[in-house]
Amino acid sequence: DVKVTQSSRYLVKRTGEKVFLECVQDMDHENMFWYRQDPGLGLRLIYFSYDVKMKEKGDIPEGYSVSREKKERFSLILESASTNQTSMYLCASSLWDNNEQFFGPGTRLTVL
Amino acid sequence: QKEVEQNSGPLSVPEGAIASLNCTYSDRVSQSFFWYRQYSGKSPELIMSIYSNGDKEDGRFTAQLNKASQYVSLLIRDSQPSDSATYLCAVKAGTYKYIFGTGTRLKVLA
Numbered sequence: 001d002v003k004v005t006q007s008s009r010y011l012v013k014r015t016g017e018k019v020f021l022e023c024v025q026d027m028d029h030e031n032m033f034w035y036r037q038d039p040g041l042g043l044r045l046i047y048f049s050y051d052v053k054m055k056e057k058g059d060i061p062e063g064y065s066v067s068r069e070k071k072e073r074f075s076l077i078l079e080s081a082s083t084n085q086t087s088m089y090l091c092a093s094s095l096w097d098n099n100e101q102f103f104g105p106g107t108r109l110t111v112l
Numbered sequence: 113q114k115e116v117e118q119n120s121g122p123l124s125v126p127e128g129a130i131a132s133l134n135c136t137y138s139d140r141v142s143q144s145f146f147w148y149r150q151y152s153g154k155s156p157e158l159i160m161s162i163y164s165n166g167d168k169e170d171g172r173f174t175a176q177l178n179k180a181s182q183y184v185s186l187l188i189r190d191s192q193p194s195d196s197a198t199y200l201c202a203v204k205a206g207t208y209k210y211i212f213g214t215g216t217r218l219k220v221l222a
Contacts, residue, residue, distance in 0.1 A: 042200075042214040045210070
């Protein structure tokens with residue numbers, strides 16, 4: 001079974017803090033994605049990566065950056081957390097030639 | 113206009129009945145379609161993927177795709193209270209772009 005893990009299930013941070021969210025997958029997937037999910041807005045893509053050190057902006061990249069130094073790990077960084085970044089953050093991965101995405105358990109981030 | 117539309121529900125069905133969940137999409141070139149189940153507070157879990165017109169069955173689940181009508185549906189037979197969740201429809205609209213609907217909340221009444 002595909003396993004995607006995320007570093008924290010719940011996180012509380014203060015405005016202005018730098019926040020790191022980590023995602024690890026154990027199935028040698030090439031593609032990795034970061035989404036945020038908000039009520040009424042569905043899942044929105046922040047960034048994705050199709051290979052080590054490769055990254056592409058999604059629909060809402062402002063205020064975020066990412067890092068992929070190893071194939072299995074994809075990190076999302078909030079450079080200076082703001083209250084409007086309070087959300088559920090979901091990591092997903094997929095094989096390069098397979099359309100199916102598999103999600104991690106999510107991190108519910110609250111920025112105070 | 114939303115690119116993937118779902119009725120938000122809740123859709124209430126009695127236990128043992130067939131639940132029918134619907135999704136329409138606007139991008140005519142989309143080739144891959146997915147249904148995810150999401151329990152409250154949890155992450156989406158892939159149930160079905162479908163790529164060709166027609167029906168695809170997996171256990172109690174049947175996905176139906178009609179590309180001409182830009183319509184994809186999910187049928188859940190013999191619905192159980194444990195099926196109560198939000199069901200997300202997703203459409204792959206590019207090499208790496210997936211568009212998700214906002215989900216239909218299903219309630220199966222015991």
